[in-house]
Amino acid sequence: MSVATALRNDWLEELKALLGERVSTAAAVREQHGHDESWHETAAPEAVCFARSTEEVAAIVKICAAHRVPVVPFGTGTSLEGHVNALHGGVTIDLGEMNAILRVSAEDLDCTVQPGVTRKQLNEHLRDTGLFFPIDPGANASLGGMAATRASGTNAVRYGTMRENVLALTVVLADGRVIRTAQRARKSSAGYDLTRLFVGSEGTLGVITEVTLRLYGIPESISAAVVSFPDIEGAVQAVITTIQAGVPVARIELLDEVQMEAIRNYSGLDYPAQPTLFLEFHGSEAGVAEQAETVGAICGDHGGGDFRWSSRTEDRSRLWEARHNAYYAALAMRPGSKGWPTDVCVPISALAECIVETKKDLAGSFLLAPLVGHVGDGNFHLSFLLDPDKPEELAEAHRLNDRLVMRALALGGTCTGEHGVGYGKMKFLQAEHGEALSVMRTLKQALDPDNIMNPGKIVAV
Amino acid sequence: MSVATALRNDWLEELKALLGERVSTAAAVREQHGHDESWHETAAPEAVCFARSTEEVAAIVKICAAHRVPVVPFGTGTSLEGHVNALHGGVTIDLGEMNAILRVSAEDLDCTVQPGVTRKQLNEHLRDTGLFFPIDPGANASLGGMAATRASGTNAVRYGTMRENVLALTVVLADGRVIRTAQRARKSSAGYDLTRLFVGSEGTLGVITEVTLRLYGIPESISAAVVSFPDIEGAVQAVITTIQAGVPVARIELLDEVQMEAIRNYSGLDYPAQPTLFLEFHGSEAGVAEQAETVGAICGDHGGGDFRWSSRTEDRSRLWEARHNAYYAALAMRPGSKGWPTDVCVPISALAECIVETKKDLAGSFLLAPLVGHVGDGNFHLSFLLDPDKPEELAEAHRLNDRLVMRALALGGTCTGEHGVGYGKMKFLQAEHGEALSVMRTLKQALDPDNIMNPGKIVAV
Numbered sequence: 001m002s003v004a005t006a007l008r009n010d011w012l013e014e015l016k017a018l019l020g021e022r023v024s025t026a027a028a029v030r031e032q033h034g035h036d037e038s039w040h041e042t043a044a045p046e047a048v049c050f051a052r053s054t055e056e057v058a059a060i061v062k063i064c065a066a067h068r069v070p071v072v073p074f075g076t077g078t079s080l081e082g083h084v085n086a087l088h089g090g091v092t093i094d095l096g097e098m099n100a101i102l103r104v105s106a107e108d109l110d111c112t113v114q115p116g117v118t119r120k121q122l123n124e125h126l127r128d129t130g131l132f133f134p135i136d137p138g139a140n141a142s143l144g145g146m147a148a149t150r151a152s153g154t155n156a157v158r159y160g161t162m163r164e165n166v167l168a169l170t171v172v173l174a175d176g177r178v179i180r181t182a183q184r185a186r187k188s189s190a191g192y193d194l195t196r197l198f199v200g201s202e203g204t205l206g207v208i209t210e211v212t213l214r215l216y217g218i219p220e221s222i223s224a225a226v227v228s229f230p231d232i233e234g235a236v237q238a239v240i241t242t243i244q245a246g247v248p249v250a251r252i253e254l255l256d257e258v259q260m261e262a263i264r265n266y267s268g269l270d271y272p273a274q275p276t277l278f279l280e281f282h283g284s285e286a287g288v289a290e291q292a293e294t295v296g297a298i299c300g301d302h303g304g305g306d307f308r309w310s311s312r313t314e315d316r317s318r319l320w321e322a323r324h325n326a327y328y329a330a331l332a333m334r335p336g337s338k339g340w341p342t343d344v345c346v347p348i349s350a351l352a353e354c355i356v357e358t359k360k361d362l363a364g365s366f367l368l369a370p371l372v373g374h375v376g377d378g379n380f381h382l383s384f385l386l387d388p389d390k391p392e393e394l395a396e397a398h399r400l401n402d403r404l405v406m407r408a409l410a411l412g413g414t415c416t417g418e419h420g421v422g423y424g425k426m427k428f429l430q431a432e433h434g435e436a437l438s439v440m441r442t443l444k445q446a447l448d449p450d451n452i453m454n455p456g457k458i459v460a461v
Numbered sequence: 462m463s464v465a466t467a468l469r470n471d472w473l474e475e476l477k478a479l480l481g482e483r484v485s486t487a488a489a490v491r492e493q494h495g496h497d498e499s500w501h502e503t504a505a506p507e508a509v510c511f512a513r514s515t516e517e518v519a520a521i522v523k524i525c526a527a528h529r530v531p532v533v534p535f536g537t538g539t540s541l542e543g544h545v546n547a548l549h550g551g552v553t554i555d556l557g558e559m560n561a562i563l564r565v566s567a568e569d570l571d572c573t574v575q576p577g578v579t580r581k582q583l584n585e586h587l588r589d590t591g592l593f594f595p596i597d598p599g600a601n602a603s604l605g606g607m608a609a610t611r612a613s614g615t616n617a618v619r620y621g622t623m624r625e626n627v628l629a630l631t632v633v634l635a636d637g638r639v640i641r642t643a644q645r646a647r648k649s650s651a652g653y654d655l656t657r658l659f660v661g662s663e664g665t666l667g668v669i670t671e672v673t674l675r676l677y678g679i680p681e682s683i684s685a686a687v688v689s690f691p692d693i694e695g696a697v698q699a700v701i702t703t704i705q706a707g708v709p710v711a712r713i714e715l716l717d718e719v720q721m722e723a724i725r726n727y728s729g730l731d732y733p734a735q736p737t738l739f740l741e742f743h744g745s746e747a748g749v750a751e752q753a754e755t756v757g758a759i760c761g762d763h764g765g766g767d768f769r770w771s772s773r774t775e776d777r778s779r780l781w782e783a784r785h786n787a788y789y790a791a792l793a794m795r796p797g798s799k800g801w802p803t804d805v806c807v808p809i810s811a812l813a814e815c816i817v818e819t820k821k822d823l824a825g826s827f828l829l830a831p832l833v834g835h836v837g838d839g840n841f842h843l844s845f846l847l848d849p850d851k852p853e854e855l856a857e858a859h860r861l862n863d864r865l866v867m868r869a870l871a872l873g874g875t876c877t878g879e880h881g882v883g884y885g886k887m888k889f890l891q892a893e894h895g896e897a898l899s900v901m902r903t904l905k906q907a908l909d910p911d912n913i914m915n916p917g918k919i920v921a922v
Contacts, residue, residue: 107701107810150650161648163657164625179897185806186838187622188875189611189661190893191882191919192901196624196657200650217707240568246678287748345646349568377647414649421652432651436640439908440653446907447900458652 011067012047015091018059022050033074033084033092037139039338039388040082040424045072045092052097054170054178054209061207062176064091064452071174072454073203075116075145080341081422083149083202087456093207095144101125102210110167110184112212115144122213131215134159134250137418138324144208149420150200154323157243157376158250158282159216161418166199170210174448184212197443202420203454205447219282222250223311224319225292227304232256232275232359234303236352239277239375241298243348247291251280252376256359259326259370266329267322277304277375278323280316323372330370330383337385340397344408345379345417354411355380358404367396379417406431421458429459472528473508476552479520483511494535494545494553498600500799500849501543501885506533506553513558515631515639515670522668523637525552525913532635533915534664536577536606541802542883544610544663548917554668556605562586563671571628571645573673576605583674592676595620595711598879599785605669610881611661615784618704618837619711619743620677622879627660631671635909645673658904663881664915666908680743683711684772685780686753688765693717693736693820695764697813700738700836702759704809708752712741713837717820720787720831727790728783738765738836739784741777784833791831791844798846801858805869806840806878815872816841819865828857840878867892882919890920 015023024030025047034044051057064071070090077084086092098114101122105111106129113122120140122133137146137153145151147169152161159165168182171194181194198205229235232254239252254277255263261273277299281291288311296307310316322329331339346354355371362369362382373380382404384397405415405428415428429437441459444451451461476484485491486508495505507530512518525532531551538545547553559575562583566572567590574583581601583594598607598614606612608630613622620626629643632655642655659666690696693715700713715738716724722734738760742752749772757768771777783790792800807815816832823830823843834841843865845858866876866889876889890898902920905912912922 105810107705108808152648156648163654177896179900180895181897183875183893184808184873185875185878187613187617187806187840187878189877189879189881190875191890192904193624193657193661194897194900196654200654217705244568244678284751286751290745290747345648347569347645349566379648412645414644414646414651416650417646417648418650420650429652432644434641435638436642436655439640439655442907443653446903
């Protein structure tokens with residue numbers, strides 16, 4: 001046995017002494033924790049720890065720090081850029097058992113949860129309080145993971161992203177120290193914004209072990225609408241006009257004709273296979289009706305067809321279930337395929353150009369790639385449908401995605417609106433941030449000098 | 462001449478070679494740049510530079526870095542915790558001449574400005590576009606200064622603070638490098654949130670030389686209301702209920718009976734000298750009427766008197782002018798006095814308790830201290846009216862403020878909701894942040910290893 005292996009075994013023994021059965025080196029467990037929902041290749045950790053408290057996470061990190069062993073936090077594994085893949089081995093900390101809702105304050109419209117609580121679990125828990133947590137990335141992700149990824153989704157146009165909705169975090173640092181990033185007040189000017197520094201840091205600066213979130217009152221009235229357009233420019237222009245008019249739409253989602261065809265087949269919705277907007281309105285009864293009327297008129301001005309509006313809960317549920325299943329509907333277009341979702345976000349004035357140029361690229365490609373978008377924010381996704389065993393398909397997806405990202409950057413946009421960097425997007429950060437990337441590297445080195453926190457993600461050091 | 466002085470003169474010569482007449486060592490200019498609007502004692506810099514571009518700021522900082530000379534950024538000097546006081550001498554960079562509005566995009570609802578543009582200047586410029594920038598701290602502060610302080614004010618309950626409304630910054634770092642913190646997309650998950658790191662950093666990590674801001678459409682309808690209460694608890698409970706009910710009030714300001722007495726005398730408003738709420742509603746005509754009706758009923762439930770509602774522009778202007786002059790009205794209660802504004806912010810559920818206990822302290826003190834508050838956020842201010850030549854008055858203000866801050870922290874609040882730390886609030890940060898303060902210190906040391914950027918503010922190193 002080499003000295004290195006002997007040293008590395010020390011940490012495993014120490015972890016076992018700390019956690020007993022809650023450390024696993026079983027191949028199946030390691031494999032399951034070595035990948036997310038994307039096409040990125042599995043990279044399994046050497047051990048998986050199932051932590052139950054902030055103190056345990058701190059103790060695990062201290063052991064890893066002493067032995068310079070990588071630490072990868074794991075929530076539900078629903079990320080899309082290889083965030084949880086253990087590229088340099090080491091220890092994955094599964095936070096799924098830290099799933100307690102610690103506190104809900106109806107008066108303050110906030111709550112504190114452990115990182116393994118999922119967004120659906122929180123909303124189930126809140127149901128009787130009249131409150132809800134709006135951020136909805138589609139997947140039933142953990143709130144710790146959503147904070148770490150700076151996630152958003154369909155409601156962000158109205159309620160913001162995790163950036164706006166995390167009030168404070170408890171974080172275990174790279175040396176095992178535990179900090180609270182902020183008090184619970186709605187606003188503060190008391191020093192550097194550590195909350196926002198850790199939101200979106202993807203486990204590379206510390207492990208999030210508690211999340212304090214903003215909550216909202218369930219609106220008095222909610223209604224939904226669907227409207228089809230003869231072309232995608234008309235749909236996008238209708239969105240731009242709606243946002244400029246200051247209509248506080250809660251959701252405004254674009255699906256292109258390919259995605260609508262997929263949804264017709266998968267979810268049995270009988271809307272035409274044309275570019276389509278799915279909308280949701282929140283407010284008082286009169287307010288919701290007024291919003292729908294305004295947006296209906298705007299859509300009409302841009303060539304929209306019948307504005308199908310409904311305030312019936314079952315109609316809404318059916319619509320949003322179909323929207324949430326868009327990814328699976330896309331995959332079903334090509335059975336056995338894997339999806340590669342892209343994620344650019346541009347200033348809304350550039351959205352029509354960005355989408356139209358991208359669709360031209362797709363028209364000249366052999367890959368099938370339905371489009372969905374949180375277009376009120378300027379954010380849209382293609383899903384490349386790949387046979388992962390065919391290198392030429394992966395190469396073509398890379399080529400198209402590279403062109404898409406560079407187009408978005410040239411238009412003042414970003415390579416990732418909500419999925420995060422993981423290691424899949426690292427190659428674009430120099431082009432996006434320039435010299436600012438070196439500041440990110442400085443921060444990483446200052447807070448994690450031994451590069452043990454989710455190494456190989458966001459910034460190379 | 463000592464070696465040190467000789468070395469120090471070198472930097473002055475280099476600055477003069479760079480800027481010519483736009484470097485001043487005149488006593489009056491240095492004195493004017495050595496203090497803000499608060500009671501904190503003047504600390505003049507050794508020289509004042511009037512910069513005209515990002516490149517000039519970078520060149521100034523490079524000269525200062527080479528000679529280890531402190532750099533203090535200066536906007537309008539309207540801060541309140543000694544942010545601009547040159548505690549260790551060095552060079553103040555006056556950014557007032559960098560006052561160009563570089564770009565307005567009505568389609569994207571955003572703009573980019575130089576840091577010396579004031580909020581009133583921006584709103585004048587925007588008037589014909591149908592857009593406005595809502596953040597309103599009272600003073601006609603510069604937008605660079607507001608970003609650096611993480612300012613907010615009366616509209617934050619609806620529109621958020623500078624934290625939510627700065628999309629990107631250009632920053633000159635401590636070594637003179639220039640970075641752009643983000644692209645212009647509404648949301649991004651592309652790495653660490655440098656924008657939010659520099660918002661609120663008060664010049665201690667870099668000098669802000671461009672600010673990209675969110676804009677909003679001017680609402681179709683705006684109305685205002687005033688309502689008096691027999692006691693302050695009733696007024697606060699009415700606010701809490703309004704926020705919980707999800708009414709999107711644009712402004713909801715509390716003034717206590719002392720402040721109302723001051724305003725009656727100063728602005729000639731004939732409202733009774735009782736705890737009073739000033740409100741503003743933004744929306745469609747029907748929406749604004751609906752909001753006013755809801756809030757009127759809530760106020761009635763909590764003992765509020767006549768709900769005086771008006772959509773006439775002149776009534777609104779008179780009301781908000783009186784609110785903005787509250788500080789001067791307070792000072793006029795004791796001619797020749799200086800004001801010391803406090804700034805705690807607590808979770809709204811703790812607001813009534815925090816205010817009531819604080820009023821008890823005041824009842825037992827010889828100092829006069831009117832109260833105003835952005836109570837929808839849980840943020841309120843006392844203005845201690847001091848004779849600065851009387852040490853016993855300063856001591857009493859310290860005693861009362863210490864008690865107030867410790868009370869707010871115990872209730873889950875912060876020592877500063879919007880004024881920032883400067884050097885006036887540094888002594889409270891350990892109690893507020895605990896171990897997290899050491900992370901702030903690590904960040905400061907990583908980005909400004911020689912401690913030349915506004916030294917002696919936020920964190921001691």
